Amino acid sequence: MLSLAHALESQLRAAIDRAFPEASASARVSGTGLDPQLAPASKPEFGDFQANAALPLAKPLKQPPRQIAAAIVDQLMVDTAFNAICLAPDIAGPGFINLTVRPECLAAEVQARLADARLGVPLVEADNDGQQPTPVVVDFSSPNIAKEMHVGHLRSTIIGDSLARVLEFRGHPVLRLNHVGDWGTQFGMLITHLKQVAPEALETADAVDLGDLVVFYRQAKQRFDDDEVFQTTSREEVVKLQGGDPLSLKAWGLLCEQSRREFQKIYDRLDVRLNERGESFYNVYLESVVEDLNVSGLLVSDDGAQCVFLEGVTGKDGKPLPVIVQKSDGGFNYATTDLAAIRYRFAAPPQGDGARRVIYVTDAGQANHFAGVFQVAQRAGWIPDAGRLQHVPFGLVQGEDGKKLKTRAGDTVRLRELLDEAVERAEADLRRRLQEEGRVEQDSFIEQVATTVGLAAVKYADLSQNRITNYQFSFDRMLALQGNTAPYLLYAVVRIAGIARKGGDLDVTTAELQFSETQEWALVRELLKFDAVIAEVEEELLPNRLCTYLFELSQVFNRFYDQVPVLKAEQPSRSCRLALCRLTADTLKLGLSLLGIPTLERM
Ligand code: ARG
Numbered sequence: 001m002l003s004l005a006h007a008l009e010s011q012l013r014a015a016i017d018r019a020f021p022e023a024s025a026s027a028r029v030s031g032t033g034l035d036p037q038l039a040p041a042s043k044p045e046f047g048d049f050q051a052n053a054a055l056p057l058a059k060p061l062k063q064p065p066r067q068i069a070a071a072i073v074d075q076l077m078v079d080t081a082f083n084a085i086c087l088a089p090d091i092a093g094p095g096f097i098n099l100t101v102r103p104e105c106l107a108a109e110v111q112a113r114l115a116d117a118r119l120g121v122p123l124v125e126a127d128n129d130g131q132q133p134t135p136v137v138v139d140f141s142s143p144n145i146a147k148e149m150h151v152g153h154l155r156s157t158i159i160g161d162s163l164a165r166v167l168e169f170r171g172h173p174v175l176r177l178n179h180v181g182d183w184g185t186q187f188g189m190l191i192t193h194l195k196q197v198a199p200e201a202l203e204t205a206d207a208v209d210l211g212d213l214v215v216f217y218r219q220a221k222q223r224f225d226d227d228e229v230f231q232t233t234s235r236e237e238v239v240k241l242q243g244g245d246p247l248s249l250k251a252w253g254l255l256c257e258q259s260r261r262e263f264q265k266i267y268d269r270l271d272v273r274l275n276e277r278g279e280s281f282y283n284v285y286l287e288s289v290v291e292d293l294n295v296s297g298l299l300v301s302d303d304g305a306q307c308v309f310l311e312g313v314t315g316k317d318g319k320p321l322p323v324i325v326q327k328s329d330g331g332f333n334y335a336t337t338d339l340a341a342i343r344y345r346f347a348a349p350p351q352g353d354g355a356r357r358v359i360y361v362t363d364a365g366q367a368n369h370f371a372g373v374f375q376v377a378q379r380a381g382w383i384p385d386a387g388r389l390q391h392v393p394f395g396l397v398q399g400e401d402g403k404k405l406k407t408r409a410g411d412t413v414r415l416r417e418l419l420d421e422a423v424e425r426a427e428a429d430l431r432r433r434l435q436e437e438g439r440v441e442q443d444s445f446i447e448q449v450a451t452t453v454g455l456a457a458v459k460y461a462d463l464s465q466n467r468i469t470n471y472q473f474s475f476d477r478m479l480a481l482q483g484n485t486a487p488y489l490l491y492a493v494v495r496i497a498g499i500a501r502k503g504g505d506l507d508v509t510t511a512e513l514q515f516s517e518t519q520e521w522a523l524v525r526e527l528l529k530f531d532a533v534i535a536e537v538e539e540e541l542l543p544n545r546l547c548t549y550l551f552e553l554s555q556v557f558n559r560f561y562d563q564v565p566v567l568k569a570e571q572p573s574r575s576c577r578l579a580l581c582r583l584t585a586d587t588l589k590l591g592l593s594l595l596g597i598p599t600l601e602r603m
Contacts, residue, residue, distance in 0.1 A: 011079055016034045185331075449600060
């Protein structure tokens with residue numbers, strides 16, 4: 001109902017202008033005019049919207065707010081466009097103006113959505129509010145080569161993918177970037193180890209399967225810690241690699257390739273698309289980043305290290321904290337690479353990505369890092385006027401005991417095994433249910449349902465939390481058929497598909513929609529919130545808002561379907577109710593697809 005809300009907003013502004021021309025004129029001089037303070041109604045019995053403008057106006061106008069509200073309502077009532085949308089407004093409490101959209105307008109909105117694959121969500125180009133498609137970079141997943149891709153990276157992958165999907169659906173050009181950690185001193189020991197244990201790998205393509213790189217990493221690290229000669233060779237290897245030695249580069253490439261293959265298996269299973277552009281990509285830009293900072297007068301030499309001191313960020317001693325961009329040994333670090341990345345992402349093509357919004361999805365532990373580099377980039381002048389840099393932080397993934405997630409044996413959890421277990425448990429649940437219901441299904445069906453439900457459960461559990469809080473990973477909770485879970489939502493879609501199988505024609509487009517029951521209106525109003533929810537997720541980057549909405553929609557639908565006859569209803573009610581079922585299924589499917597979750601017809 002965003003378009004209705006926009007129309008009401010401007011009608012309210014005009015009404016306020018007419019009711020209080022002087023106050024309006026002076027508000028326009030100082031800013032944007034008087035804000036009608038339009039918001040969704042706080043309770044359904046108050047209608048659809050409320051305008052709260054009268055309260056803050058009381059003081060400047062020296063009038064009681066109810067009197068102000070009455071004057072605004074008088075003006076609204078002479079506006080034919082307003083009367084076409086709303087019933088006569090009520091004034092409630094201290095002076096809230098409650099607005100109820102005409103039933104025929106709500107029905108017309110439902111009608112329009114039944115014929116609109118976008119379900120009322122405008123494409124940015126088509127939006128006449130002056131919104132433009134914004135080239136966005138979403139930097140997410142970003143595991144480190146040869147190290148474990150852990151649950152934190154899984155969270156980043158799932159949240160980042162969903163945000164990218166929402167932005168893409170709105171019509172923004174999105175560049176999904178995997179900023180993998182593929183550069184750094186750890187490669188010294190990895191390459192040294194590789195050259196010693198598998199020299200043949202460097203000569204013949206695919207000669208050796210490096211196997212589990214995590215084990216490989218551990219072995220190299222062990223030797224690095226125990227063996228001084230190995231340490232020295234590793235350090236020399238770093239220098240060689242940075243100097244572009246062909247053999248070192250080849251070894252580095254092999255290690256990256258091996259990791260990449262492992263990561264890709266996870267992305268494929270989760271149906272996540274990513275473009276790899278790791279830290280190494282920015283190597284050639286690091287020196288010029290430091291040089292740029294120097295030219296801007298931001299660089300300070302501190303004990304041999306090149307730093308930028310932050311404004312407004314101080315340490316325990318009260319002194320400004322630095323972002324170190326070049327260490328005293330001449331080496332660059334994580335922050336330097338991120339600065340180079342920011343400069344590149346905002347720079348105009350072909351020297352850059354031409355982004356106008358750059359979003360980073362990482363754990364909240366990196367908040368200070370990003371605040372620091374964002375500030376430096378800002379002061380260096382690398383962020384264009386309309387450019388936005390946003391860190392999207394999330395909390396830790398914990399076990400049910402509230403501690404770091406571990407396997408029963410106490411090891412770190414492998415993502416592959418975690419996804420396997422989700423699917424296995426979903427399969428066991430399904431087989432139990434089939435047995436209870438006396439249903440016989442083919443193995444292919446069971447496999448497909450278990451895979452969809454298991455992976456959906458993992459994704460949804462992650463997305464449905466407010467991402468900032470830590471989240472407790474529980475297979476039992478995420479796979480439950482009741483509550484705010486993927487299975488509950490998937491089941492609502494299945495239920496509607498079942499209506500069609502029982503002979504309900506869901507392809508209703510022609511009937512003139514009429515509703516009479518409370519549960520019908522409740523469902524209509526819930527369905528029409530979808531576009532506003534998407535707009536909110538796009539702005540606030542909180543996928544859990546979409547989850548909450550889809551959950552509430554499923555609940556409202558289930559209440560409707562339990563209490564109001566559909567297939568057994570008389571015409572025209574039957575068609576009108578089937579139309580609501582159709583739109584509910586469409587909304588759930590589209591909403592879930594924006595979370596990266598496919599749906600099922602049967603489960
Ligand atoms: N590789 C980092 C990690 O594993 C995340 C990188 C996030 N992106 C960035 N541009 N810094 O924590």
